[in-house]
Amino acid sequence: MSIEQSCAPEPSDAGTSSTAGAVAAVVNRPDHVRPRTLDEVAARLPSARVTESATVTGISLTTASTREGDLFLAQPGARTHGARFVADAVAAGAAAVLTDAEGAAIIAETPGLDQLARIVVDEHPRRFLGGLAAWFYGYPAQALKTIGITGTQGKTSTTYLVDAARGSVRSGVIGSMGTRIDGVAVPSTLTTPEAPQMQALLALMRERGVEVVSSEVSSHAITMNRVAGLHFDVGVFLNLGHDHRDFHGTQEAYLLAKRELLTSAMSGVGLVNVDDRAGRRLHADPELHTQSYSVTGREADWRAVDVELGLHGSSFTVVGPEGQSARFTTPMVGEFSVSNIVAAVAALDIVGHPLSASVAGIATFTGVEGRVQFVPVDAPFQVVIDAGHKPEAINALLRAMRPLTPARIITVIGSNGNRDMHKRPLMGRFAAMASDIVIVTDDNPADEDPATIRRAVVAGTRGSRAQVFDVAGRAEAIHKAVELAEEGDLIAIVGKGDERHQIMRDGVIVPHSDPDEVEWALQRRRAAAAAAASEG
Numbered sequence: 001m002s003i004e005q006s007c008a009p010e011p012s013d014a015g016t017s018s019t020a021g022a023v024a025a026v027v028n029r030p031d032h033v034r035p036r037t038l039d040e041v042a043a044r045l046p047s048a049r050v051t052e053s054a055t056v057t058g059i060s061l062t063t064a065s066t067r068e069g070d071l072f073l074a075q076p077g078a079r080t081h082g083a084r085f086v087a088d089a090v091a092a093g094a095a096a097v098l099t100d101a102e103g104a105a106i107i108a109e110t111p112g113l114d115q116l117a118r119i120v121v122d123e124h125p126r127r128f129l130g131g132l133a134a135w136f137y138g139y140p141a142q143a144l145k146t147i148g149i150t151g152t153q154g155k156t157s158t159t160y161l162v163d164a165a166r167g168s169v170r171s172g173v174i175g176s177m178g179t180r181i182d183g184v185a186v187p188s189t190l191t192t193p194e195a196p197q198m199q200a201l202l203a204l205m206r207e208r209g210v211e212v213v214s215s216e217v218s219s220h221a222i223t224m225n226r227v228a229g230l231h232f233d234v235g236v237f238l239n240l241g242h243d244h245r246d247f248h249g250t251q252e253a254y255l256l257a258k259r260e261l262l263t264s265a266m267s268g269v270g271l272v273n274v275d276d277r278a279g280r281r282l283h284a285d286p287e288l289h290t291q292s293y294s295v296t297g298r299e300a301d302w303r304a305v306d307v308e309l310g311l312h313g314s315s316f317t318v319v320g321p322e323g324q325s326a327r328f329t330t331p332m333v334g335e336f337s338v339s340n341i342v343a344a345v346a347a348l349d350i351v352g353h354p355l356s357a358s359v360a361g362i363a364t365f366t367g368v369e370g371r372v373q374f375v376p377v378d379a380p381f382q383v384v385i386d387a388g389h390k391p392e393a394i395n396a397l398l399r400a401m402r403p404l405t406p407a408r409i410i411t412v413i414g415s416n417g418n419r420d421m422h423k424r425p426l427m428g429r430f431a432a433m434a435s436d437i438v439i440v441t442d443d444n445p446a447d448e449d450p451a452t453i454r455r456a457v458v459a460g461t462r463g464s465r466a467q468v469f470d471v472a473g474r475a476e477a478i479h480k481a482v483e484l485a486e487e488g489d490l491i492a493i494v495g496k497g498d499e500r501h502q503i504m505r506d507g508v509i510v511p512h513s514d515p516d517e518v519e520w521a522l523q524r525r526r527a528a529a530a531a532a533a534s535e536g
Contacts, residue, residue: 028179028186029067030203033057036136038096038119041071044132047122054096054117059133059196060089068093073196074103075125083107090116098125130228133199140202141230144172144210145351148217148227148267150258151238153393154340155216157371158238161344162214164365165358172205174198175216177368177498181208192221195228202230212351214344219257227266234347235267237290238340240278241392255281262288271347273339274298291321293346295339302346304338311404314338318345318355326355331366334400370497372397375515379522380487381407385514387497389416389443391426394494398434407488408436410481414474414495415457417448417503424453428460432468435492437484439469441477443495444503474502475517482521493518 035055042048057069063085066072072094074082083103086094087110096117097107104120107113121128134141149158156175163173168183174193179186179201192215193201205213217235221227240255255278262270262282270290273279275298283292293302301321308315313331316338330341345358367373375383384401388394394413401409411431415424431438440457442450454470461468471477474496481491493514496502502510 028197028204029058029200030137030207032207033137033203035069038071038117041098041132041136042119044135045119045121045128049120050117051120052096052115052117056095058200059136060094061194061196063088063092065197066092066094068095070094071119072097073125073129074099074107076100076102081106083110086110086113086116100125126225128228130195130199130225130230132229133196134229136196137199137203140199140206141213141232143206144202145212146202146230146232147212147214147234147236147347147351148230148232148261149214149236149238149343149347150217150219150222150261151236151273152241152390153388153396154238154336154343155218156387157337157368158236158340158344159214159216160368161341161362161365162212162348165345165348165361166212166353167361170209170211172201172210172213173215174201174213181205181210192216192218192226194226195230198226198230212348212353214347217261219254222257222260222266227261231265232261232267233351234269234271235261236271236343236347237262237276237279237282238273238343239276239392241390259285259288262290264289269350271302271343271350273343274300275339291346291350293339293342295335295342302342304342307335307338309333309335309338309400309403318342320346320349320355324349324355326359328359329363332372333404334372334397336396336400337367337372368498370499373497375518377518377522379482379485379525381485381489381491383491383493383518385493385497385518387495387499389427389495391423391430394427395430395434397494398431398492401490401492402434405488405490407486408490409434410437410439410484410489410491411435412439412441412474412477412481412491412493413457414441414443414477415453416444416495417446417450417453419446421456424456425460428457429464430460431457431494432461432464432466435466437467437469437481438464439471439477439481441471441474442502443474445505446503446507447505474512474514475520478514478517479521479524482518482525491518 035057038050038054042050056071058067060066060070061073066089072089074086074097083099083106086107098119149155159173159175163171173180272283272290272292274283274292275294275296283290292300294300295304303319304316306317315329317327319325349355370387373385377383386397413431440454471480496514500513502512
């Protein structure tokens, strides 16, 4: 995740502004787009009124992403109305504006914009933006095989596994670590882009000959209509954990948001993990038509059998509903990795890429940066970093590491500020259940008091057998873990993964790297050992 992404979390809906535009300045569009008149656009919208004629060649939601000839969407937001930034959009090249009655009034009062061509609608523009964007770019998904993946944890890894199984050939990835086309990174911002960005990306992939696209589909994206107008060939449900209560309000609302991906309105086939309790509920839902998968021996359409888990990788056989099967080996560790692989290769088989064709790519894929990533260390213990910041993700990681660790597990953990507070004690609880030592520290405290966040995490560790430390400062906590580590131990540093910063009060960004801190801590440990030896 980039710094910009972290500064603009998924639930943000501040309206269109020059500030928001700076976050979403990346513009990925096809080279060739059929120009559309405002009358053509208005014909796709309910109760739309066109003030002046114009021709547009793109759709933008932010001033920084606006190109010459764009239709600029000026929508109401949580803090202000996007119409207040129309002058900036026009300066950037916007040829026309799509807005509501309130926005039209603001534009009419803005000097120099009286004659600007605009479409005015009676409803919130976001409600029909997905379908409009799909039409505008010529329904690009119809030329692709699309796999949408939702779940509290594992979305990023599973999209990358789909790409790896394809050998990154004629393959596209859309998600929180950016966009990839044929293995080449294309920067992006949100986990799931806004509808115009999503449709433009798909059109770009179609133009470049991509055949299969895997996309993360966050619950925010579903709720905020970012994937409206897009029908996936396969919708995959990985799991449901405790997260995003700050946005959805309840766990049930969170589940229902993810359920939408599996409906016939959003996916041709639903693929559900029945090893997960919520997955079993969804698979049993009579209104959904889903296939199931399992890696734990449950009855399912797609199963992993003869599973062998080790410290240096895993091997297993995937068996499908029509008798297809293939033996997979992977350098990735843990049962959760096997589960993600089964989801990826089963979804691919469903869209026409057979299991056997996925074996070679999976065998060479070492994983996504910051996701169960073992850090090379010149020490008698091991270090793994992971982006998991939800209770279930932490539990899954540490449970997978326990049988692979001959000695103790030392876990460094923190929790984000300005986000779901309910999960903090659960994070501490799961960390303490599977660890011998837990070092509670800071993640991205943002505008909250770091000590208050740490106390909430520490509260969840009470009653456990783990030795618990409360250490202010993430660097200091990592140094503490390295100082305590002995032969055969495993240090698990969770929460940040590939991030290279921390977010402090008032949005201040402080550089930080978990792997770098590990190396510096090791250097200090070696220096201390050398000094002690020379004194002896």
